[in-house]
Amino acid sequence: MNFKNMREYLAWLYYQYLLITGIYVLEPWEKSIFNSIFFSAIAMVIYTSYVFVPIHVRLALEFFSGIFGSQPESTVALMN
Amino acid sequence: MTESPATKPANGEVVGRHARNGLRPDRNGFLKSLHRCHEWPPKKNRGQQQDEEEAQTTSHDGSLYNRPFIESFEETPMLVAVLTYMGYGILTIFGYLRDFLRHWKIEKCHIAREKEEQKDFVPLYQDFENFYTRNLYMRIRDNWNRPICSVPGAKMDLMERVSPDYNWTFKHTGRAVKDVINLGSYNYLGFAENTGLCADAAAKVTMTYGVGVASTRQEIGNLDRHEEMEKLVAKFLGVEAAMAFGMGFATNSMNIPALTGKGCLILSDELNHASLVLGARLSGSTIRVFKHNNMQSLEKLLREAIVHGQPRTHRPWKKILIVVEGIYSMEGSIVRLPEVVALKKRYRAYLYLDEAHSIGALGQRGRGVVDYFGLDPCDVDVLMGTFTKSFGAAGGYIAGKRELIEYLRSHSHSAVYATSMSPPVVEQIITSMKCIMGEDGTTIGSDRVRQLAENTVYFRTRLQEMGFIIYGNDDSPVVPMMLYMPAKIGAFGREMLKRNIGVVVVGFPATPIIESRARFCISAAHSKDMLDRALSAISEVGNLLQLKYSRHRKQPSVTRPFDDNVYEDIDD
Numbered sequence: 219m220n221f222k223n224m225r226e227y228l229a230w231l232y233y234q235y236l237l238i239t240g241i242y243v244l245e246p247w248e249k250s251i252f253n254s255i256f257f258s259a260i261a262m263v264i265y266t267s268y269v270f271v272p273i274h275v276r277l278a279l280e281f282f283s284g285i286f287g288s289q290p291e292s293t294v295a296l297m298n
Numbered sequence: 299m300t301e302s303p304a305t306k307p308a309n310g311e312v313v314g315r316h317a318r319n320g321l322r323p324d325r326n327g328f329l330k331s332l333h334r335c336h337e338w339p340p341k342k343n344r345g346q347q348q349d350e351e352e353a354q355t356t357s358h359d360g361s362l363y364n365r366p367f368i369e370s371f372e373e374t375p376m377l378v379a380v381l382t383y384m385g386y387g388i389l390t391i392f393g394y395l396r397d398f399l400r401h402w403k404i405e406k407c408h409i410a411r412e413k414e415e416q417k418d419f420v421p422l423y424q425d426f427e428n429f430y431t432r433n434l435y436m437r438i439r440d441n442w443n444r445p446i447c448s449v450p451g452a453k454m455d456l457m458e459r460v461s462p463d464y465n466w467t468f469k470h471t472g473r474a475v476k477d478v479i480n481l482g483s484y485n486y487l488g489f490a491e492n493t494g495l496c497a498d499a500a501a502k503v504t505m506t507y508g509v510g511v512a513s514t515r516q517e518i519g520n521l522d523r524h525e526e527m528e529k530l531v532a533k534f535l536g537v538e539a540a541m542a543f544g545m546g547f548a549t550n551s552m553n554i555p556a557l558t559g560k561g562c563l564i565l566s567d568e569l570n571h572a573s574l575v576l577g578a579r580l581s582g583s584t585i586r587v588f589k590h591n592n593m594q595s596l597e598k599l600l601r602e603a604i605v606h607g608q609p610r611t612h613r614p615w616k617k618i619l620i621v622v623e624g625i626y627s628m629e630g631s632i633v634r635l636p637e638v639v640a641l642k643k644r645y646r647a648y649l650y651l652d653e654a655h656s657i658g659a660l661g662q663r664g665r666g667v668v669d670y671f672g673l674d675p676c677d678v679d680v681l682m683g684t685f686t687k688s689f690g691a692a693g694g695y696i697a698g699k700r701e702l703i704e705y706l707r708s709h710s711h712s713a714v715y716a717t718s719m720s721p722p723v724v725e726q727i728i729t730s731m732k733c734i735m736g737e738d739g740t741t742i743g744s745d746r747v748r749q750l751a752e753n754t755v756y757f758r759t760r761l762q763e764m765g766f767i768i769y770g771n772d773d774s775p776v777v778p779m780m781l782y783m784p785a786k787i788g789a790f791g792r793e794m795l796k797r798n799i800g801v802v803v804v805g806f807p808a809t810p811i812i813e814s815r816a817r818f819c820i821s822a823a824h825s826k827d828m829l830d831r832a833l834s835a836i837s838e839v840g841n842l843l844q845l846k847y848s849r850h851r852k853q854p855s856v857t858r859p860f861d862d863n864v865y866e867d868i869d870d
Contacts, residue, residue, distance in 0.1 A: 230842075237843060240385030241392075242785035243437040245464055248392050 362636040364672045369591070369631050369771045374782065374812065375847055382782045382812045386434075389784055393433030408466040409436070427807060438788030439465040441803050447474055449492045450483045452823035456800065475798070479828050481818040482802040484627075486659035486775055487746045488823025489690030489730045495738065496690065496729040500722040507721035519718030527724050531695050534731050535665065536675045539704070540697035542727075543712045544719045546684035549694030550652060551577040552712035554621070556705075557650070557680065558583045562617040563603050565596060565647070567633075569626050574652060578621065584608070590629065593637045596620070600645045618647040624656025624667035624683075628809060628817070630770020630778045632660070635667055639677045650680040658688025659775050664734045664747040670773070688734075691726040693719055746822035750775055753820045753829060760833050765846035769815070777818040778804075779836075779845075786843050787814045793842065797835040 221227040236242040399405040448455040456475040459468040513519035531540035543549045554577030562583040569590045589595040622633045642649045653666040661669025685691040734743035754775045767780040791803045805814040
């Protein structure tokens with residue numbers, strides 16, 4: 219498919235989304251219900267990942283560095 | 299597709315179309331089993347073959363087939379299958395939502411529902427088919443039952459209609475959509491026309507004979523035209539005798555009960571038409587279903603039937619009748635007739651061949667699937683066919699040995715009770731059949747048969763090159779093109795109509811739920827220009843809807859060695 223502009227491409231993408239999810243055949247109010255639920259779920263996923271993923275990554279880093287990293291280089295050296 | 303206890307066979311076997319409900323779990327296995335069937339010995343490298351994705355099944359054998367028999371059923375891509383199920387899931391959720399709203403009277407219910415005074419009766423509108431009709435089919439109903447206002451020839455006029463309430467009701471605008479290319483009619487040889495030889499002959503006969511005699515053949519409804527037509531049909535098919543019926547569906551459903559009864563066994567292909575399924579059930583015989591066009595499955599059933607006989611008593615079956623169709627109208631596949639005939643001869647079974655779609659449409663001389671494989675029509679015990687499709691008329695016929703026809707004449711319900719055929723219809727059959735046989739002194743008939751074969755090959759090849767998934771045999775004029783997703787059924791029909799092309803889209807319950815398809819029927823009346831316009835529109839819509847699923851672009855077919863004793867190995 220060749221598109222003249224971005225707008226046309228987005229319209230085509232939305233059409234594919236309608237067809238694949240099957241909401242192409244629904245009535246407009248049903249479409250809007252589906253869209254609002256679907257997109258709010260996606261928005262929530264994105265928001266939660268924005269909020270919590272950095273925390274989890276930091277915790278994970280600390281945990282793994284606790285296991286593999288930050289050990290003294292040699293216990294023998296300490297005794298001396 | 300509703301099933302009441304009365305129609306359900308007593309021994310709880312899965313019969314006919316019911317085997318098709320839902321996803322067939324053996325779809326992939328089916329492909330592989332066919333594939334394996336033609337590679338001998340199969341015991342080696344079985345593991346590799348299982349992994350291998352094989353879309354094309356080919357068999358080529360000098361003794362059985364006079365030309366390569368290429369039939370393809372490409373596998374459903376996994377992603378598409380998953381998305382299709384997801385789509386149905388979403389639509390089902392919304393269906394439940396709407397049902398909920400209707401139940402609490404928030405929304406008006408347009409469709410039949412349980413009556414208030416029948417509240418405690420057995421519910422009528424609760425099963426899945428009703429849910430499906432109410433909540434899925436209704437939304438895309440504008441793609442079916444479109445009223446036409448012209449001859450359904452190569453082009454037709456549609457009456458424009460609009461729906462103010464999302465397909466619950468339709469209003470005609472009074473305008474017509476002109477010159478829609480007709481890819482939906484079973485008008486294989488293009489005899490559906492209101493001018494020309496056949497139409498003139500039918501009009502003339504109407505003037506002399508009237509339109510009907512309102513009596514059965516056995517009373518005072520027998521006309522000389524009927525006798526002539528039956529003789530002509532027998533001559534056309536190359537058999538001893540034939541008889542005609544006014545209704546094609548009843549030809550199947552009323553004659554099978556006359557042929558078999560209790561203590562007989564019917565071996566039926568799983569994709570047989572509803573009329574054959576109904577006839578088999580009405581006969582009261584035991585019905586066993588073999589996998590579609592799978593000769594190993596058929597042979598296995600035949601052997602079991604002969605070895606074990608009837609259940610419990612173990613008496614031998616009185617008769618074993620194999621029921622197959624020439625062209626399967628939903629899959630576009632052609633029956634493996636040489637192999638069926640070989641099996642039938644080896645196990646002394648009878649063969650009932652329904653040539654509803656293949657008569658006129660296949661074979662060098664238009665004599666149907668028997669002619670296509672170059673077989674002797676006397677090898678098939680019961681030849682059945684319809685006049686509705688290739689001949690542009692109505693009704694059906696049964697042909698075979700003289701004793702068979704004489705027996706049916708006195709025992710078949712549709713011969714005894716049905717009103718005789720209308721003379722103009724009979725005349726249409728006679729004229730078109732003579733035209734195919736070349737008895738009218740022209741080559742119009744043979745030209746049309748050749749044109750149909752050319753159109754079919756051209757159309758199928760082009761679609762395959764474009765990357766659509768096409769089912770069926772390369773020579774079958776029925777071309778099913780897979781759509782899969784529920785929304786694409788509706789979108790495809792609408793987009794094609796926008797481009798002035800009328801197509802038939804098919805979904806559940808006629809197909810398994812994920813295998814929705816569009817079905818094109820090629821006609822000899824289609825000119826190259828029409829086919830090209832249709833193809834370019836299909837390609838355009840295919841790009842728009844992303845329908846080019848095929849991962850096997852058209853490639854030269856590989857012929858495999860075929861060994862006669864493949865049937866010996868049926869244990870696995």
